Amino acid sequence: MYLLRNLCITAFFGTVSLFIVQPAKASLITFDDLASGQTSFGFDGDGDKIDDVIFTTTNPLGFNISGPGLNQVFVNEPGLEGTSLLDPDLKVDFLKGAKDFLSFGFALDSFEGSNTFAAFNLFDSNGNSLASTQELGVLGTSDFPEGKIQLNFSGVAAYGTLNFSSNFGRYIIDNFEGNFGSTEVVTSVPESATILGSGIALVFGALFHKRKRK
Numbered sequence: 001m002y003l004l005r006n007l008c009i010t011a012f013f014g015t016v017s018l019f020i021v022q023p024a025k026a027s028l029i030t031f032d033d034l035a036s037g038q039t040s041f042g043f044d045g046d047g048d049k050i051d052d053v054i055f056t057t058t059n060p061l062g063f064n065i066s067g068p069g070l071n072q073v074f075v076n077e078p079g080l081e082g083t084s085l086l087d088p089d090l091k092v093d094f095l096k097g098a099k100d101f102l103s104f105g106f107a108l109d110s111f112e113g114s115n116t117f118a119a120f121n122l123f124d125s126n127g128n129s130l131a132s133t134q135e136l137g138v139l140g141t142s143d144f145p146e147g148k149i150q151l152n153f154s155g156v157a158a159y160g161t162l163n164f165s166s167n168f169g170r171y172i173i174d175n176f177e178g179n180f181g182s183t184e185v186v187t188s189v190p191e192s193a194t195i196l197g198s199g200i201a202l203v204f205g206a207l208f209h210k211r212k213r214k
C-alpha cells in the first residue's frame, strides 16, 4: 500500500513537471558558413536538413561575406554582404514562420545622412504587412555608418524584405535573431522541477508510511 501510494505521488509530480514548457529562446544566424557568390543562404535551426530561414537576392553576382572590416559594433564578419542598388535588396523567407520579434545589425558603405538607412518590411503568408521599420546608419567605432534593426510584431511572419540605401552601393548584415519556429520552443523536463517533484513525493511517502505504522 505504501509503495503504491508513493509510486502514484511520484507519477503525479513527474507528470506535472513534464508539462512545464521552457520559455521561447531566440535563434541567432551568424552567416559564418556563407560562401561568397551564393545567391541564397539557408539556415537549418533544428538540423533536419530542411532550411527554416532562407535569404535570397535577385543580384546574379550573389553575396560576399566581408564588408567594412574591423571595429564594427553590430557586425562580426563574416556577414551577409550585397548590393544596395536594388529595391528591395534582400528577401528572407521564414518557412516555419517567425514570431514576436526580429533583429539584425547592419553597416553601410556610405557617408552619414538621410539617404543612409536600412528598411525592413514584414509580411504574413497572404502578403499582408505585419510591421515595418527604417533605421539610419550612424558612425560608431568603425569607418562606416551602422545600426541595429529591432522589429516587434504580433502574428506569424512568412517573409520579409530588406532595402538598404548607401552612397557607394553596398550593405552588410549580421546576427539575425528571432523565433523561427524550429529550435526555439523546447518542451522538456527541467531538472530542478523533477528533483523537487521526486523530493516532495518521497516526503509524502514517508509521512504516509509513518502514519500507517502508528
Ligand SMILES: [Ca+2]
Pocket: 030, 031, 032, 075, 076, 077, 078, 079, 174, 175
Ligand atoms: Ca557573423
Ligand SMILES: [Ca+2]
Pocket: 044, 045, 046, 047, 048, 049, 050, 051, 052, 182
Ligand atoms: Ca530545419
Ligand SMILES: [Ca+2]
Pocket: 083, 084, 085, 086, 087, 088, 089, 163, 164, 165
Ligand atoms: Ca536598395
